[in-house]
Amino acid sequence: xxxxxxxxxxxxxxxxxxxxxxxxxxxxxxxxxxxxxxxxxxxxxxxxxxxxxxxxxxxxxxxxxxxxxxxxxxxxxxxxxxxxxxxxxxxxxxxxxxxxxxxxxxxxxxxxxxxxxxxxxxxxxxxxxxxxxxxxxxx
Amino acid sequence: xxxxxxxxxxxxxxxxxxxxxxxxxxxxxxxxxxxxxxxxxxxxxxxxxxxxxxxxxxxxxxxxxxxxxxxxxxxxxxxxxxxxxxxxxxxxxxxxxxxxxxxxxxxxxxxxxxxxxxxxxxxxxx
Numbered sequence: 629x630x631x632x633x634x635x636x637x638x639x640x641x642x643x644x645x646x647x648x649x650x651x652x653x654x655x656x657x658x659x660x661x662x663x664x665x666x667x668x669x670x671x672x673x674x675x676x677x678x679x680x681x682x683x684x685x686x687x688x689x690x691x692x693x694x695x696x697x698x699x700x701x702x703x704x705x706x707x708x709x710x711x712x713x714x715x716x717x718x719x720x721x722x723x724x725x726x727x728x729x730x731x732x733x734x735x736x737x738x739x740x741x742x743x744x745x746x747x748x749x750x751x752x753x754x755x756x757x758x759x760x761x762x763x764x765x766x767x
Numbered sequence: 768x769x770x771x772x773x774x775x776x777x778x779x780x781x782x783x784x785x786x787x788x789x790x791x792x793x794x795x796x797x798x799x800x801x802x803x804x805x806x807x808x809x810x811x812x813x814x815x816x817x818x819x820x821x822x823x824x825x826x827x828x829x830x831x832x833x834x835x836x837x838x839x840x841x842x843x844x845x846x847x848x849x850x851x852x853x854x855x856x857x858x859x860x861x862x863x864x865x866x867x868x869x870x871x872x873x874x875x876x877x878x879x880x881x882x883x884x885x886x887x888x889x890x891x892x893x
Contacts, residue, residue: 640875647869677873700824722820723827724845725811727872731822731865752823752863 640721643677645670646731651715654735662713666735669709689719695749697756704733704748712738716748770803772849779841779852786857787839794834798841802831802850816841822865828853830862 655663669688676684688708695702707715716734736744749760783795794815801807801815816831826844833839838858844851856862 642872642874644870644872646867649866649868652868674873678876680876697824700826700828703823703825718822720820720822720825721827724808724818724829725820729820729822731867733865754863 640723640727642727644727644729645674646729648731648733650734651732658713658735666709666713666715669707669715670732673707692745694745695753695760697753699756702753704745704752706741709735714738714741716744769805771805771808773799773803773852774849775852777851777853779855783855786855787833791834791837791839795839798831798833802843821862823863 655666658666673685673688675681690706690708692702692704692706695704703718703720705717705719707717709715714736715732716736718729718731718733720729720731722729733748734744746760780799784792787795798816801813802818807813813831816833817835818829818831821828821830821842827846829843829845831841831843833841833855840856841852842854842856844853
């Protein structure tokens with residue numbers, strides 16, 4: 629079962645969207661049409677943020693429940709672009725700087741989700757990873 | 768102005784005294800002092816520790832450098848307006864690399880309700 633946390637847009641002053649090198653490389657490896665689809669999705673997210681449209685983000689941004697860490701809770705989320713494409717991103721509250729941060733990490737095809745998720749967990753969580761379940765991307 | 772509360776439930780200061788080379792002890796104290804400094808929090812500027820959010824965790828975990836060149840650093844958590852020391856990290860442990868090449872800021876629209884609530888709380892303070 630997918631557990632989702634509704635993002636709370638009302639408590640912070642701003643949201644920062646960070647694009648990583650890996651994300652840009654993945655994007656460049658897609659077809660032109662796929663790139664346009666990803667960019668269109670991100671533009672809709674930006675519009676939702678600017679208009680405080682909480683429901684739109686809640687509908688399209690899903691937390692990944694399969695990651696079990698020893699020290700903290702993972703902030704890794706999945707953004708659905710379309711039936712075939714997903715974006716992995718970190719979505720976090722930053723109270724000291726009064727903002728939220730969304731870090732775009734990877735773009736991948738739906739059939740590669742679990743493989744990419746495993747790689748990301750190994751990179752970012754290393755010895756803090758207790759267990760990693762299979763992620764049901766159909767939900 | 769009161770300083771920011773700083774808690775050490777996990778014995779980080781004691782651990783630091785055991786493992787931190789003596790030449791970094793002064794810098795460790797300076798780092799703690801900056802984390803407690805309410806003026807730094809008010810201005811959101813931490814020049815000594817270069818305090819920044821650790822990516823990857825839902826909890827508000829931050830990294831504060833004791834000495835950036837050597838790699839000694841602290842992990843802290845920010846909860847209910849207070850700083851909680853979580854861990855002291857030695858240079859041998861490497862942080863995951865996230866190469867951010869672009870960063871864009873979007874301001875949230877303030878709602879009418881938020882504005883009214885802010886006015887009410889300012890009025891009550893007077």
